[in-house]
Amino acid sequence: MKTELVLHDQQFTLHRFPKRANETLQAWDAGDEYIINHFTETPLTSGSKVLILNDNFGALSCWFSREHQVFLQTDSLISQKGAQQNLQHNQCNSITFLRSTDAIPSDIDVVIMQLPKSNRFLTWQLHQIKTHLNPSTPVVAVNKANAIHTSTLKLFEKYLGETTTSLAWKKHRLVFSQVGTQETATVEQKTNWTVPEHNMQLSNLANVYSGESLDLGARFILEHLPQGSKQTKIIDLGCGNGVLSIKLGRNNPYSQITSVDESFMAVESARINVTNNVDNPERYTFTANNCLDGFEKEHYDLVVCNPPFHQQNTVTDHIAWQMFRDAHHALEAAGELLVVGNGHLGYLAKLTRLFGKGQVSIVASNKKFVILSAKKAS
Structure with a gap:
């Protein structure tokens, strides 16, 4: 697995977070390289204020921090920690970190964006x-060419203005736009919806998974959560919008x-929903x-978990495995981990190996999901 990013006589050692001994995934992609190549050919004025959105593990932040004042905004605590780790390891200049729930500065000179997976989050x-930004502020975004759809470009045109794209390079494409002067519709910070069978009124911030309905795994496990039990110290791990925490x-x-999640918007949504329900x-x-x-x-006697099977745009099971190991560490003797997952993911074997x-x-199980109970030995 490659860890050295070498471009234009510059070299950075980059790792994903958390750093794993047998890592198979790279900490940057060709989209990061395309952005760097573009701004090497058309350089910014030294000392420019650069807003970077959704930098996965800090490759762009490391590069642009050499000569510019960088503001990195992300919804992912893991991405934030990855960027912090890589900036420190490469002895880069300090940058300003912003959560997705923070307002962006108004005096930015250019916006650089890794396009998010969710159109709801992109719209926000x-x-x-x-x-927040002045008219004519340039915006340069990047993603895999096959993920930049007509609908993606229409969102840029709707909220910013005239938008163009580059030629494809290593299966990636750049999107060029700038802040326009035309009036646009207001975008609500939250999406509000109901789960009538559980008497819940829910609000999701823009980047929270399953934004207008319960995901099927959560819907299934809601019917099988312990009730009136002796368990008093409970963790909802990967809480999302907090629906399991409420129940x-x-x-x-x-x-x-x-209630724990690596998404800042998920944690804030869970806080709002618990308060309201x-x-x-x-x-x-x-x-x-x-x-x-x-x-x-x-210390804890119950951990409930509906694990993700991806990190950013990468499908992986290492997050679920880390959740299981961390739960085993946190549970007291005879404590229980309750997990829901797709039946084909093989969680039964993984949990048996651990517990x-x-x-x-x-x-319980149905055609798609299985709910597993793993109890820590007394």
């Missing part, structure tokens, strides 16, 4: 650019619940974290 980011709190009114939200804690890094060992033979059982 374009609206923020239009709302866990309603089912277990004396529990202390920690649970009678005593003060017993909840909300935190953006890399799985359960830093959580107390052998031990005879410690893992199937709680």
